[in-house]
Amino acid sequence: MQPDQRRAAILDAAVEEVAERGFARTTSRHVAARAGVTHGLLHHYFPDHQSLLAAAFEKMALEEIDEVNEILASDLDPLAQLREITEPYGPGGGAEAYRFWFEAWAEAGHSVTMRATSERLSDAWYELVLGVIERGNAAGVFRCEHPGETAWMVIALSDAYALHAQTGGGVPATEMVRVTWRLTERELGIAPGTLARS
Amino acid sequence: MQPDQRRAAILDAAVEEVAERGFARTTSRHVAARAGVTHGLLHHYFPDHQSLLAAAFEKMALEEIDEVNEILASDLDPLAQLREITEPYGPGGGAEAYRFWFEAWAEAGHSVTMRATSERLSDAWYELVLGVIERGNAAGVFRCEHPGETAWMVIALSDAYALHAQTGGGVPATEMVRVTWRLTERELGIAPGTLARS
DNA sequence: CGCGTTATTGACCACATGGCTAATAACACT
DNA sequence: AGTGTTATTAGCCATGTGGTCAATAACGCG
Structure with missing residues (x-):
């Protein structure tokens, strides 16, 4: 998958996760699982958790x-x-x-x-x-x-x-x-x- | 302090904590600290964390x-x-x-x-x-x-x-x-x- | 093909959390 | 004063978290 698509997929997963559980309860691992990747990869696309949520x-x-x-x-x-x-x-x-x-x-x-x-x-x-x-x-x-x-x-x-x-x-x-x-x-x-x- | 007052103080602390940080980020220890007790005591007044939040x-x-x-x-x-x-x-x-x-x-x-x-x-x-x-x-x-x-x-x-x-x-x-x-x-x-x- | 770059994994760490419990302090009541 | 009950503490445990990193897989390109 292209990096752009992957990034978008992660953001999509984050949005869904936030809608379901709320910002505070949205964890890196859950987002990663929903996006079909491991949570270590998130750090490659977003510097930290806060940036992910803000981007979403x-x-x-x-x-x-x-x-x-x-x-x-x-x-x-x-x-x-x-x-x-x-x-x-x-x-x-x-x-x-x-x-x-x-x-x-x-x-x-x-x-x-x-x-x-x-x-x-x-x-x-x-x-x-x-x-x-x-x-x-x-x-x-x-x-x-x-x-x-x-x-x-x-x-x-x-x-x-x-x-x-x-x-x-x-x-x-x-x-x-x-x-x-x-x-x-x-x-x-x-x-x-x-x-x-x- | 009387048990009733203590219970009320804990609930007050919980309400303030929720207003400041939100439900999901409200932790037993923070509530306890704000109420001036240790977090172990919360278990004595409320069976679990969820009950505390619901009571608040x-x-x-x-x-x-x-x-x-x-x-x-x-x-x-x-x-x-x-x-x-x-x-x-x-x-x-x-x-x-x-x-x-x-x-x-x-x-x-x-x-x-x-x-x-x-x-x-x-x-x-x-x-x-x-x-x-x-x-x-x-x-x-x-x-x-x-x-x-x-x-x-x-x-x-x-x-x-x-x-x-x-x-x-x-x-x-x-x-x-x-x-x-x-x-x-x-x-x-x-x-x-x-x-x-x- | 070979090589440098990027994407991806899996494992690890320090830390905070909720729940639990044994020990102790404070209290109520006789 | 004595005693049983309640309130309170301190500490432990298993779990989940975000962050980090070395190792590896995939990729682009000459």
Whole structure:
């Protein structure tokens, strides 16, 4: 196997391991076993354990930013773009991915290294949503009075959805989505039910 | 020291340790050192490590539910009660407490045991906010059309505030609070700026 | 083919952890 | 004071961890 592929395979294994067990419980040997190598090899690709975890975190963040940028570069109109953005975090968005980000958020509270990456990702999301809203305003599709505040609201509700979908609670997912849509529509100044039509 | 006090001291130490390092990195010896005892003693109060962590988790959850009930039982009018709730970080403590909860939520993704407690807490919060809104409606202080949805929104924004305050990002805390208030006021059908007056 | 470089293995080390237990200190109660 | 119970300590053990390194296999290239 090519070094690049091996490195990628190790990172993939690390991401899966983190999603399953969490950062703190992710051990070199488990990652190595999942990647089909011995743990001594990890040192050949990453100077130490911390670097491996940081690289795995960074990889996930970059992939997410890339996905987001793809939406941005697409020819979709602002309304459709906003739908795309809110959808990945919607029903069926992948509980495994959520688990990874919860781990990352919790880890950001203890590790200074990861907080930086976390902030970069956070900012990327904010800029993306804000851009979509402003372009929608310019195109006359939206009539949003507080683009910055609305952008934060959209992200906040998405994150909270992911959070509450995992930690459970009596509020069903469908209701969470309904609230998110209703509030977003009102903030954007578009007709109720517009977002639901997909 | 009395056994009860010792047990409480150990649990306090465990909670602090979890908030600082996370569940997985919380070791018997560190907890013992923080509590001023030797690690052998922990075995005398808790059968094993997992029980200690579970007890610490349960303790935090019960304390938070108690605080919630205090607000409920207070003589404050619904508006004042809602102010308490929407205050930054809510009434359950500051950023430190939320670091603990992020850890707990992440842990709930891996451990089945903790998910139940997590859900109970989640439901308690929802019922609290919903109750305040409905009593406000009955008293004519609020004119909220979707109490259930609004209750979830209030909790969601509060959690997201804590989350983004920890993971950083370009959105300043003051703006997050402003959005939360504005949206809450609109959902409750009360005049803008009402919540800000404290 | 031969040779230098890189990838990969397996074994080893020092260390921290959770669990356990015998010995001791503190205590409660008569 | 005496005694049985509980609280507390110190130390041991098996295990798993991250890090390191020499030996070897695979590879690229002249």
